Amino acid sequence: MAMVIRCFLTLLLFLVSTHLTSSLYEDQVGLMDWHQQYIGKVKHALFHTQKTGRKRVLVSTEENVVASLDLRRGEIFWRHVLGTNDVVDGLDIALGKYVITLSSDGSILRAWNLPDGQMKNLKADKDDLILVFGKGCLHAVSSIDGEVLWRQDFAGESIEVGHIIQSTDEIYVAGFIGSSKFYVYGLNAKNGELLKNDHTTLPSDTFGELLSVSSDKFVVLDNMRSKILTIKIKNGKISYNQKPISDLNKDSSGQAVILPSRIPELFALRMNSRVLLIKVTNEGDLVLVDKINNAAGVSDALSISEGQHALAFAQHEDSKIRLLVKDINNWNDDLLKESIIIDNQRGNIDKIFINNYLRTDRSYGFRALIVMEDHSLLLVQQGEIVWSREDGLASVVDVTTSELPVEKEGVSVAKVEQNLFEWLKGHVLKLKGTLMIASPEDVVAIQALRLRSSEKSKMTRDHNGFRKLLIILTRAGKVFALHTGDGRVVWSVLLHTLRKTEVCKDPVGLNIYQWQVPHHHALDENPSILVVGRCGPSLATPAVLSFIDAYNGKELNSMSLTHTVAQVIPLPYTDSTEQRLHLIIDINQHAYLYPRSPEAIDILQREFSNVYWYSVEADDGVIRGHALKGNCIHIIDEYCFDFRDLWSIVFPSETEKIIATVTRKSNEVVHTQAKVMTDYDVMYKYVSKNVLFVANAAPKARGEIGAATPEEAWLVIYIIDTVTGRILHRMTHHGxxxxxxxxxxxxxxxxxxxxxxxxxxxxxVVEVYDQSRGDNKDVWKFVLGKHNLTSPISSYYRPEVTTKSQSYFFTHSVKAIEVTSTAKGITSKQLLIGTIGDQVLALDKRFLDPRRTLNPSQAEKEEGIIPLTDSLPIISQTYITHSLKVEGLQGIVTVPAKLESTSLVFAYGVDLFFTQVAPSRTYDSLTEDFSYALLLLTIVALVAAIFVTWVLSERKDLQEKWR
Amino acid sequence: MEKGKGLMGSGGRRWGVDLSDNSTSRDIPDPPGFSRASLDQDDSSLSRQKKDAESNWKAQKAWEVAQAPLKNLLMMGFMMWMAGSTVHLFSIGITFSALWQPISALQSVGKMFEPYKDNKVELLGPKLLFIALNLGGLALGVWKLNALGLLPTHTSDWVSSLAPAQEVEFSSGGVNLG
Structure with a gap:
């Protein structure tokens, strides 16, 4: 057996060394990988439909994307992803051909060319001023060359500027100091000189943002949210009056909020599910215009002609949505009234943007861009959804995978392949391709055939395990299941536990776990997924759980818990229905066991003394270890358990701060514990799941690169056993x-x-080896099986460990690192590095081998040790994302396929990318472009040749005998 | 009928006359000038001589057969030296044939010496030599196998697929979910 493995490994090594890079041919792009582009939840939208050219809509999103979308189909014309900290504050079209974006709290102004999205210096004939306000400072930017003409600093006066009123030669800046003092400054538009100022103290504190109703009138709520303050500015003088909401609306229960829609002379006030539209008269009086029940969203006003403004709002009606467009000045007749059926998994309407177009009969038509609760984007025109985009997928929170259903019997091959003729034709084409006799048309046909192979997008489990479901939890609280074959959405569900309710004000989805993975005896049950969420961003808010069927997306069960959630620990035990036991630990260090069944308690009681838990308190620089103690004392709940503290590691806070911790994946499979060195020497790997890597930085060097000098910067890394709290390895990198x-x-x-x-x-790289096993060198012990290397071990044996480490330079800065994982762990590993350029680079682990030396011996070379170099090579063919970019890359997930050589890789950010990688090539299967037809042909030819020669020899024999 | 029967009974085997059989043709007088005594005497000495020669020849042949693997051994040694010490198709083929030949030869030791089986021929010696030489060939093959590194004589050969030990404790945790 060992010999066979050695032969095999040698062969493998041979193969690996001959193909050092595993790159991709041009015609293989899109065969196993897919790429999807998203933009995220739209914040601002601007229509650009005036010109006769392509109609487009410009959007900026919460994922800091500025994009131009095709209004007909919703495709992306161009897109720019700004950095994570570069939040887009404003979006506008300037001079009809530039898109202006303001970002990073108003500190960065950019201009993009409208048709192609190139960044531009503003060029204009007229000397227009662009006023920019950011960080307490008002800037006037010339539209000719983007130069700052003047600036006025308000930061020193701690004024929070709310609005800028611009007239021909005077600019008024209005804002609050604190929450009740209102200031107005008048500036000269030419040079920014301060002309006049005025201030007044409002009778009460204010709540929320100041909303400008017209150029000189503002409304704001008082802090009790029961009165509306109207502020008027005339020639730099402030006057105000106030009015209780109850005067406008008798039934004034609930909290009032002013909606940020910009409508001339009007503003919208939301109370519960009702929206009040209130008009502000020239005298500053408030008049109620309309009450809208079940209102879902109110758009900004759209100026359709001189003095005519339209306003759109939507109402929920059972499963439909009613879209109404009204003329502001002529409230009683509707410009548009449409009912649209929208999939209820999209939730409520979040935002509406409207745009008008001229119908053939010279009347106005309206189209509305609707942002839904699940962050998807819809374009509605003439009562129908023209297109929709699932932009919730741009903000992935967590990913897991699920198997597909097992293929039912009775599905014949012919049915799968449509018909035999097609199948035969396909193979003939392939054969032509192999024999290089294919015409260019044939080549195109072959490529098309390969790309739309029905095999990869089937809804059943395949033999190689390439087809799976990627279960994705998005920030909007929606769970998507994507098919790994082609990336289509199989099902999606908006979890009602993660929707805003009175109880749960601001729910966030935290993580997603495999709750039930049936195999063996529970195969008839569908696998299910656990989604853990919380009722708010704070740790002290209660937790919510949802259980989803992984095959069809049905919510099986949901719970609103009374306790909080600080951590979720999936235990390595399952019950009789293959439900995995989970411990949810709250902020008071109680553990709650799920599923709540007596059987689960039994299982946990059996392993009670072996379950440990550790917490990393990064702010205090402490790592604590805990063990289960018994049922909770203060809480009467048999599923609640207390912990006792076992150990703690306190890092000196003046020299070290925890900046990163990482541990092994719980589902990782390791094939062997021994590592064979050259000269048949054996080292035993310290393969333990209970280890934690901690990286600490000097407190001064926690910030940006360059903030600290090399003398005051150091990095200390630890490898800690999380059962005993023992530090296995510690190393300092100075500078x-x-x-x-x-x-x-x-x-x-x-x-x-x-x-x-x-x-x-x-x-x-740091490799940890178990020194205490090293003396197992007697061959006869192994021959007779008299060793104890596979018997269960405990961390309390305190094995002696040694480490080997080595450092290499690397060119790129990195966004994420992941490692390939395979079914049995035999295949060599590749590191998947998400680079700053939003690509994923595959780097062989062999490059990060601590045993690399300058002149490896012959034996070491044979083993595959690469001569030492000071930096790691970046081979451009090993980018697994090839020419594509995963914009805003956040994370990489690897999942083993059933085929040992192959690992599935999913990279997510604003974009999604999926592919398969084979770190040691696909040594266990024929490649996709293997020509079975050629094989068949060869066999047939050989059989025919055998038959012919047999006949010939028979004949010759006969002649011989007659002679 | 009776006579015929008798004729048949006694003469049925008479078709073949064994001239060397002295006893049956006693009733017929010898032809004149034929001296039986001299022939008898001559015949026996001749056959003894012949048998001696044959057994000598057989013994000689047996020794030759026994020594045949030696040539094979030398040949194999040369081939192995040619094959080198790296694992590839050629060296593996040669090594396995070097292992297979002695084994198959040892299996058919009896058959090999069958033609030289004689009461007077001592076959033990040749057989032992044959076996020894074949064992030598086998040893050479095994040595080659070892030289190629295909024999599981090192610890590394036995632990390369040793699964990691199970852990008694389970521990998990980390930073609080943000």
């Missing part, structure tokens, strides 16, 4: 700092950091 990205797999950890002395990024 280095974070950010640290790390990945832990088998017995090694690879981490990425910045070396201040060398001014370069570095990657280090």
């Amino acid at each position: 280095c700092q974070g950010p640290v990205h790390a990945v832990f797999s088998e017995n090694w950890v690879v981490y990425h950091y910045f070396n201040l002395r060398a001014h370069r990024y570095e990657m280090s």
Whole structure:
């Protein structure tokens, strides 16, 4: 057996060394991978439909994307993803051909060319001023060259500027100091000179934002939210009056909120599910215009002609949505009244943007861009949804996978392949391709055939395990299931536990877990998924759970818990229906067991003394270890357990701050515990799941790169046993700092950091070996099976460990690191590095081998050790994203396929990308372009040849005998 | 009928006359000038001589057969030296044939010496030599196998697929969910 493996490994090594890079041919793009582009939840939208050219809508989103979409089909014309901290505050079209964006709290102004999205210097014939306000400072920017003409600083006066009123030669800046003092400054538009100012103290504190109703009138709520303050500015003088809401609306229960829709002379006030439209007269009086029940959203006003403004709002009506467009000045007749059926999994309407167009009969038609609760974007025109985009997928919170249903019997091959003729034709085409006799048309046909192969998008489990469901939890609280074959949405569900309610004000989805993975005896049950959420961003808010059927997306069960959630620990035990036991730990360090069944308690009681838990308190620099103690004392609940503290590691706060922790994936499979060195020496890997890698940085060097000198920066890394709290390894990198990205797999950890002395990024590898097993060297013990290497071990044996480590320079800065995972763990590993350019680079683990030396011996070379170099090579063919970019890359997920050589990789950010990687090539299967037809042909030819020669020899024999 | 029967009974085997059989043709007088005594004497000495020669020849042949693997051994040694010490198709083929030949030869030791089986021929010696030489060939094959590194004589050969030990404790946790 060992010999066979050695033969096999040698062969493998041979193959690997001959194909050092595993790149992709041009015609293989899109065969196994797919890429989807999204923009995220739309914040601002501007229609650009005046010109006869392509109609488009410009949007800026919460994912800091500025994009131009095709109004006909919803496709992206161009798109720019600004950095994570570069929040887009405003969007406008200037001079009809530039898109202006203001971002990063108003500190960055950019202009983009409208047709193609190129960044532009503003060029204009007229000398127009662009006024920009940001960080307490008003800037006037010339529209000719983007130069700042003047600036006026208000930051010193701690004024929170709310609005800027512009007239021909005077600019008024209005805002609050504190929440009740209102200030107005008048500035000269030419040079920014301060002309006059006025201030007044309002009778009460204010609530919420100041809303401008017209150029000189503002409304704001008082802090009791029962009165409306109307502020009027005339020639720099402030006057105000107030009116209780109850005067306008008798039934004034509930909290009032002023909606931020900009409507001339009007404003919208939301109370419960009702929206009041209130008109502000020239005298500053408030008049109620309309009450809208079940209102879902109110758009900004749209100026359709001189003095005519339209306003759109939507109402929910059972399963339909009623869209109404009204003329503001002529409230009683509707410009448009439409009912639209929208999938109820999209939730409520969040925002509406309207645009008008001229119908053939010279009347106005309206189209509305609707942002839904699940962040999807719809374009509605003439009562129908023209297109929709699932932009919730741009903000992925967590990802897990699920198997597909097992294929039912009785599905014949012919049915799958449509018909035999097609099948035969396809194979003939392929054969032509192999024999290089295909015409260019045939080549195109072959490519099309390969791309739309029905095999990869079937809804059943396949033999190789390539087809799976990717279950994705998005920030909007919607769960999507994507098919790995082609990336289509199989089902999606908006979890009602993650929707805003009175009880749960601001729910957030936290994580997603595999709750039930049936195999063996529970195969007839569908797998299910657990979604853990919380009723608000604070840790102290109660938790919510949802259980979803992974095959059809039905919500099986949901719970609003009384306790909080600080951590979720999936235990390595399952009950008789294959439901995994989970411990949910709240902020008071009680553990709650799920599923809540007596059987689960039995299972936990059996393993009671073996369940440990640790908490990393990054702010205090403490890591604590805990063990289960018994049922809760203060809470009467048999599913509640107390912990006792076992150990704690306190890092010196003046020299070290925790900046990164990483642990092994719980589902990782390791094939062997031994590592064979050259000269048949054996080292035993320290393969334990209970290890934690911690990276600490010097407090001064926690910030940006360059903030600290090399002398005051250091990085200390620890490898800690999380059962006993024992520090297995500690190492200091002087002159280095974070950010640290790390990945832990088998017995090694690879981490990425910045070396201040060398001014370069570095990657280090640490491999941990179990020294105490090293004396198992007697062959006869193994021959007779008299060793105890596979008997269960405990961390309390305190095994002696040794480490090997090495550092290499690496060119890129990194957004995420992941490692490939395969079904049995035999295949060599590749590191998947999400680079700053939003691509994913595959780097062989062999490059990060601590045993690399300058001149490896012949034996070491045979083993595959690469000569030492100071930096890691970046081979452009190993970008698994090839020419594509996963904009705003956040994370990489790897899942093993059933085929040992292959690992499935899913990278997400604003875009989604999925592919398969085979770190040691697909040694266990024929490649996709293998020509079965050629094989068949060869066999047929051989059989025919055998038959012919047999006949010939028979004949010759006969002649011989007659002679 | 009776006579015929008798004729048949006694003469049925008479079709073949064994001239060397002295006893049956005693009633017929010898032809004149034929001296039986001299022939008898001559015949026996001749056959003894012949048998001696044959057994000598057989013994000689047996020794030759026994020594045949030696040539094979030398040949194999040369081939192995040619094949080198890296694992590839050629060296594996040669090594396995070097292992297979002695084994198959050892299996058919009896059959190999069958033609030389004689009461007077001592076959033990040749057989032992044959077996020894074949064992030598086998040893050479095994040595080659070892030289190629295909024999599981090192610890590394036995632990390369040793599954990691199960852990008694389970621990998990981390930073609080943000």
